[in-house]
């Protein structure tokens with residue numbers, strides 16, 4: 001049971017975590033992955049290398065410690081973590097491994113003078129509280145999804161029904177269940193967990209679903225990431241008829257249904273969830289502004305699809321921005337980086353819209369700043385970003 005004294009100790013470690021949180025979590029991940037190789041499939045090694053994963057965890061730990069007296073203030077962060085865990089099928093038995101590694105890392109990085117037995121005890125109890133909150137919420141979702149029409153628990157075998165090259169670097173995969181059954185209807189914006197055996201490695205990844213659900217299957221659209229284990233394997237080795245294992249859809253970056261104009265702003269492969277959102281919104285009467293940035297025409301996926309929809313639905317306006325167009329590219333609406341001036345010209349009135357945006361981090365930073373400058377309230381500008389939102393400021 002987390003006592004007032006435990007809470008006080010945890011709170012007092014916040015400044016230390018703020019200074020050294022990343023060093024701590026980098027060390028923590030090293031301990032966890034070295035001593036428990038069985039959890040490696042849950043972590044994308046590319047995100048480890050860039051420091052994204054340790055950073056995201058540092059943020060989570062810090063926010064938790066800061067709000068230990070008022071956990072409800074964590075709001076969206078807890079939902080995002082739970083969604084991520086659910087999509088990778090994190091189980092209760094994983095939490096003690098993480099907890100033990102975290103405590104050891106605290107002791108080794110901070111040293112015994114700071115990380116006293118009392119500090120470690122307080123963090124041990126606090127971590128257990130967090131593990132219980134997350135573990136309980138995750139079990140509820142696993143049960144609910146398993147008992148929904150088309151739902152399932154754990155992994156389910158799917159077969160690749162179509163594989164479609166969408167650009168020089170993005171390829172779509174349509175999966176249908178190997179058992180011939182239906183699938184749970186996902187919300188536009190959600191992602192799915194995929195489990196693959198790549199050589200002797202068991203790998204798990206999330207991919208945004210790039211089409212609205214039709215109960216028969218799912219589509220993801222994957223960018224080939226240089227050096228990426230799973231994306232290259234999918235592009236080069238996975239073909240029609242092959243099997244993959246999927247975990248049920250999850251994620252809370254989802255389209256909110258209302259009458260306001262819908263603004264979808266994406267950069268690169270960040271286009272994927274906006275495609276599912278667009279499809280869903282086209283079934284309503286909402287005006288839609290679809291804004292997409294690509295480096296050039298060769299890597300611009302789904303242009304034909306969007307152009308076709310815009311020709312059919314006059315309330316869909318589409319705008320494309322190419323950073324550096326190549327000779328022979330179809331004409332974009334603007335060149336260079338998407339910025340405030342372009343958005344000002346392309347957006348509807350700021351008080352009558354909901355914006356959703358995602359793409360690479362510098363793009364998201366630029367869009368966030370521009371939307372704020374244009375008077376779009378943060379509550380009307382939603383984004384998906386697996387790291388501290390403050391790092392977008």
Ligand SMILES: NC(=O)C1=CN([C@@H]2O[C@H](COP(=O)(O)OP(=O)(O)OC[C@H]3O[C@@H](n4cnc5c(N)ncnc54)[C@H](O)[C@@H]3O)[C@@H](O)[C@H]2O)C=CC1
Pocket residue numbers: 191208223267268269270271272273293294295299321322323336337338339358359360361362363366384385386
């Ligand atoms: N569900 C999710 O959260 C998803 C997230 N993503 C993220 O989206 C990102 C997409 O990356 P890529 O396709 O590699 O992008 P990319 O490198 O091809 O760039 C996409 C666009 O962003 C623009 N851009 C870059 N820096 C900019 C800046 N400072 N200001 C304005 N525009 C800028 C580029 O000009 C380009 O037009 C990935 O980092 C991925 O993590 C992608 C899919 C789903």
